Amino acid sequence: MFIVLYSIVMKNQTRSFWLVAAISILWAFIMRFYTPGNIVQFELAHSVDVADKIIQDWGAAGIEQAILSIYLDFVFLILYSWAIGLGCRVAAEFSDIQLFKDSSIFFMRASWFAGTCDLIENFSMLFTLSHLNEFSVSMSFYFAVIKFLIVAIALIFILLTSSVGLFKMVYKK
Numbered sequence: 588m589f590i591v592l593y594s595i596v597m598k599n600q601t602r603s604f605w606l607v608a609a610i611s612i613l614w615a616f617i618m619r620f621y622t623p624g625n626i627v628q629f630e631l632a633h634s635v636d637v638a639d640k641i642i643q644d645w646g647a648a649g650i651e652q653a654i655l656s657i658y659l660d661f662v663f664l665i666l667y668s669w670a671i672g673l674g675c676r677v678a679a680e681f682s683d684i685q686l687f688k689d690s691s692i693f694f695m696r697a698s699w700f701a702g703t704c705d706l707i708e709n710f711s712m713l714f715t716l717s718h719l720n721e722f723s724v725s726m727s728f729y730f731a732v733i734k735f736l737i738v739a740i741a742l743i744f745i746l747l748t749s750s751v752g753l754f755k756m757v758y759k760k
Contacts, residue, residue: 600680604673611666618663622656623649630708630731638715638724650716657709664709668702671741678745681752691748694741701737704730 623629625641632638645653672695679691711726 600673601677604670604677607666607673608670611663611670614659614663614666618656618659621652621659623653626653626656629653629712630727632724633728635719635721635724638727639719642716642719654713654716657712660705660709664702664705667738668698668705671698671701671738671745672696674745675741675748678748678752682748683755684748684751687744687748687751690744694744697737698741701734701741704734704737708734 623645625644629638629641632641642650675691675694675698679687679694682688708727708730711723711730715723715727
């Protein structure tokens with residue numbers, strides 16, 4: 588009975604992952620039309636001079652576009668945190684290795700921490716656009732770096748665990 592229930596839950600997690608991943612990709616595609624090309628450079632501006640140069644290059648229209656992009660990112664950070672968290676769980680289950688299954692809980696939580704870092708980064712960028720100062724630029728920079736590192740490590744975890752699961756499936760005797 589437990590195995591049947593577990594199987595149903597895992598199938599639902601897998602379906603949920605694919606649905607949330609598809610919505611995340613769609614949302615990212617939509618955001619492209621409203622996002623300045625150098626928004627990542629703005630996120631990673633390590634000084635007021637760099638941030639000011641980007642803001643000056645944008646002009647008033649670019650600033651409005653950046654603000655809209657940041658607001659759209661508030662939805663995206665929920666979607667990608669959810670998708671990556673589910674992806675870690677589903678891939679770990681697919682690998683059928685207990686260490687990966689246990690580790691997936693950490694990576695699921697880490698994906699939400701990355702989303703929280705993105706949230707703080709977004710507020711810092713909005714503040715920077717209205718009150719350019721070293722503190723807000725630094726906040727954006729450090730939280731963006733943490734976010735990108737966590738997301739990259741989680742995606743590597745998904746790739747690794749999925750590869751192990753695929754390898755086991757192909758070479759199963």
